[in-house]
Amino acid sequence: MELTAGHVWTMVCAGLVLLMTPGLAFFYGGLTRAKASLNMMMMSFVSIGLVAVVWVLWGYNMSGGEGILQLFASPFADFGLYGALGTEDLIGIGFGATFAIITVALISGAIADRAKFSTWVVFVPIWVTAVYCPLAFMVWGGGLLSADGFIGSAVGEAIDFAGGLVVHIAAGVAALVLALLLGKRKGFGVDPGHRPHNIPFVMLGAALLWFGWFGFNGGAAADATQAGLIWVNTLAAPAAAMLGWLLTERVRGKRATSIGSASGIVAGLVAITPACAYVDPVGALIIGFLSGAACALAVGLKYKLGFDDSLDVVGLHLVAGILGTVMIGLLGLPMEDGRAGLFYGGDASLLMAQVVAVVVAVVYTAIVTFIIGIALKATMGWRVTAEEEELGLDQSLHSEIAYEFGGGGMGTSYAETVDTGEQQQIAGARAAEPAPETEAVRVQ
Structure with missing residues (x-):
């Protein structure tokens, strides 16, 4: 089989997306206390090992193929991927695996400094199997929210080019559920010791994430024209989001911070993910700026609402994921099916489809994650002891x-x-x- 430019492009993009998980490890590791930084990074790295195994054995099968109740496909359709040997399908399978890996790794930031590593190791394969793979099937694999699905055919197909629903909203909701189940860190909101120990790591992580995101968004481009639009939008949105975050900090009477700039970049990347192929560059700037400002305000809500989302997974990924997904209904360019955003000559059908898809993703993820989380809490337990938390998870667990x-x-x-x-x-x-x-x- 001849290796084409398309094959090479997908493999390069898959490598870029895989790099994002070590980049996330640096981003999260720098945000934690020094005595828990290795544990935080390990939660990302072990996710690579666990999800890769799940994806090869049954995860990929569940995300596409003959559907079961339009929720997922059979995990045993091609167990171990023997049927894909000798075909070009393996390239796309590898690309898809990197998305599943980064999704579950994102969740870990909400439970930093207090979660048992052993329980996390069990949670990862269960969550990928029960939440990520079904959502991927519902949105991308011909399931519930696709054009032929029950909901998609009723209200319109959900638009999610690279994972606003499947990756960021799912990770954000799961993070919120686990943060509530685990409870607050000792001294949350009071102890000044809960602060980033290595801000250069945070900046490095944000840089690696932005670099890898060009593969994350661009890997599924249909042609050179679409790839060019995606690349420019992936540059424009996080740039505008960084400015939006820094401006919000300034308006609130605070100084522009390095962590604010890094967080703004991530907010913009998250928001443009579902929309990168469906909005023009001006639309990307609008989405980016709004996401930066909105997330800068949202990260402080955990103190007012009383939940400990340690590294702001909810404030970044859930908020920006919802905003980017819904904004397609306002700023979406005209599509082949005749739909468009309200500001580009469309009616409310596209906006309705996006809102319904967000609701489905939030409800499904919340329910299933709660069931998994509460079961693990009752059996293995989620929290380390107070002594282990005080000592630091690096030493007590590793x-x-x-x-x-x-x-x-x-x-x-x-x-x-x-x-x-x-x-x-x-x-x-x-x-x-x-x-x-x-x-x-x-x-x-």
């Missing part, structure tokens, strides 16, 4: 420390060089040390 200053470079061999009692004594002394004065407080 026997590692992220940084060693003047300690002879013990680092990762730490657990092997001292016995358990001595390790706990040394770790306790380290945990009691005051935080460096140079750490910056995150501006909400």
Whole structure:
């Protein structure tokens, strides 16, 4: 089989999207306390291993094919992908796997500093199987929200080019559910120790995410014309969102922050994801600016509403995901089926389809995630002990420390060089040390 330019394009984009998960690890890792940063990064990295296995064995099968109640396809249709051997389908399968990986990794930011790693390891494959794959089938695989689906045929097909519904809204809703199930971190909203420990990591992570997002949005482009539009929109929206976030900070009487600029970029990337192929560059600028401003305001709601979304997964991904998905109904360019956004000569049909799709995605994800989460809470438990949380998850769960200053470079061999009692004594002394004065407080 000849390797075409289209094959190469998809493989390159798949590599870019896979890079986004390590980029997310840096973004999240920098936002946490130093003593839990490795644990936070591990939650992203282990997601790669777990989801890749699920996708090969049964996940891909569930996202497309002969539907069951228009919710998902049979997981055993091609168990292990033996039927795809010798075909070009494997390229698209690999590309799809990277989307599933980044989606579940996004959720982890809401439960930073307090979740059991073992419970997370069990949660990931169950959630991908029960939530992500069915949503992917409903939207992209011919299911409930597609043109031939029960809801899609009644109110119109949902438009989601690269994952506003399937990735960001799903991750945001799941993050909210788990944050409520786990409860607040000790000292949430009061303890100044809950602050980013490495802002350059946050900036690096945002840069890697933006770089990878060109593959995330552009990998499914139908032709060069559409690819060019997607590329420009993926540049324009996060740029405008960063400015919108920084302006909002300034209007609220706060200074422009590095974390604000990085968060604004992510907000714009999330918002343009479903709309990247369906709006013009001016529309992308509007969506980006509004998402930056809206998310800058939304991240502070967790303090007023009393839920601990540690790294603002809800404030960024859920809010921007909903905004970007719904804005297609206002700014969407005319489509082949005759629909268009209200501002581009269309009626309310496209807007209605988008709103209904958002409601379905939110309700389905919330219900199934709650069932999974409450079952794991009753069996394995979600929260680490108070002592483990105080010590720091890096040492209590992984026997590692992220940084060693003047300690002879013990680092990762730490657990092997001292016995358990001595390790706990040394770790306790380290945990009691005051935080460096140079750490910056995150501006909400």
